[in-house]
Amino acid sequence: MPLPEEDLFSISEIYHENTKDRKRVAPIMSKIPQQQWIWYRAFKKYPHKPRVTMEVPAPSASPGLEEVIQRRRTIREFSGESLSLEELARLLYFSNGITAKVRSGDIELPLRASPSAGALYPIELYPVVFSVTGLEEGVYHYNVEDHVLEFLRPGDYREALYEASHRQEMLLLSSVLIVMTAIFGRTKIKYGERGYRYVLLDAGHLAQNLYLESTAQGLGCATIGGFLDDEVNGLLGVDGLLESAVYMAVIGKVLGNSRGTAPQG
Numbered sequence: 469m470p471l472p473e474e475d476l477f478s479i480s481e482i483y484h485e486n487t488k489d490r491k492r493v494a495p496i497m498s499k500i501p502q503q504q505w506i507w508y509r510a511f512k513k514y515p516h517k518p519r520v521t522m523e524v525p526a527p528s529a530s531p532g533l534e535e536v537i538q539r540r541r542t543i544r545e546f547s548g549e550s551l552s553l554e555e556l557a558r559l560l561y562f563s564n565g566i567t568a569k570v571r572s573g574d575i576e577l578p579l580r581a582s583p584s585a586g587a588l589y590p591i592e593l594y595p596v597v598f599s600v601t602g603l604e605e606g607v608y609h610y611n612v613e614d615h616v617l618e619f620l621r622p623g624d625y626r627e628a629l630y631e632a633s634h635r636q637e638m639l640l641l642s643s644v645l646i647v648m649t650a651i652f653g654r655t656k657i658k659y660g661e662r663g664y665r666y667v668l669l670d671a672g673h674l675a676q677n678l679y680l681e682s683t684a685q686g687l688g689c690a691t692i693g694g695f696l697d698d699e700v701n702g703l704l705g706v707d708g709l710l711e712s713a714v715y716m717a718v719i720g721k722v723l724g725n726s727r728g729t730a731p732q733g
């Protein structure tokens with residue numbers, strides 16, 4: 469029986485097939501020497517925007533990791549109470565913060581809380597603040613190297629993001645929405661087209677850390693894969709090509725003793 473037309477032209481199958489590493493063909497690796505990748509590892513910064521400094525958080529002892537993994541759920545019921553700046557700082561630091569430095573030749577290489585293919589760290593975090601004590605509402609960028617927030621754009625974007633995420637109601641009482649964008653070139657410089665797979669895997673690792681750190685702090689977290697890309701990119705002011713939103717998470721105080729719900733829709 470012939471396959472339906474859409475199955476013959478599946479972009480994902482063509483992409484996956486064409487980005488397989490094969491034994492007889494050397495995987496695409498950049499000819500640029502490792503020393504020069506440093507340029508692709510550059511930290512994104514907005515030097516002319518106002519900064520909000522944050523404490524670098526120390527790890528807390530309890531609860532234990534396995535308990536956190538067992539308790540982790542997608543929480544969609546929030547109370548609407550504010551998060552503290554310290555809670556937000558912990559979420560950012562324990563998902564994308566610098567946790568170690570190692571020497572690689574004559575380079576000192578910063579390593580982060582989440583793993584990343586080639587330690588190239590393509591993911592940037594943009595917290596859109598709805599209700600965090602001491603912070604004005606609006607769009608921020610997490611400057612990883614300096615562990616500060618850069619204030620990009622004031623405003624209440626809850627309604628716009630509610631619309632842009634197909635009216636997912638959990639957004640309405642959450643305290644912050646964190647957009648994960650990817651700067652694809654950082655990873656593609658080394659891995660070529662296959663690097664696109666790695667970028668999305670990196671985002672998944674980072675999102676899991678957001679889930680686990682939220683759980684450890686007694687906060688609720690729900691990741692969002694379904695959103696209107698152009699609207700979200702437009703809000704952040706990224707071009708959607710070299711840098712584009714790939715995943716989002718809403719975080720807030722949990723309503724009552726909500727322990728998670730079935731997916732919406």
Ligand SMILES: Cc1cc2nc3c(=O)[nH]c(=O)nc-3n(C[C@H](O)[C@H](O)[C@H](O)COP(=O)(O)O)c2cc1C
Pocket residue numbers: 540541542543544636690691692693694728729730731732
């Ligand atoms: C890639 C991805 C995208 C997701 N997108 C959404 C989403 O748009 N809305 C939502 O409510 N949950 C979303 N989720 C959460 C899943 O629905 C949830 O993980 C699943 O129902 C299992 O529940 P649990 O996380 O509580 O174990 C997403 C999860 C992943 C991994």
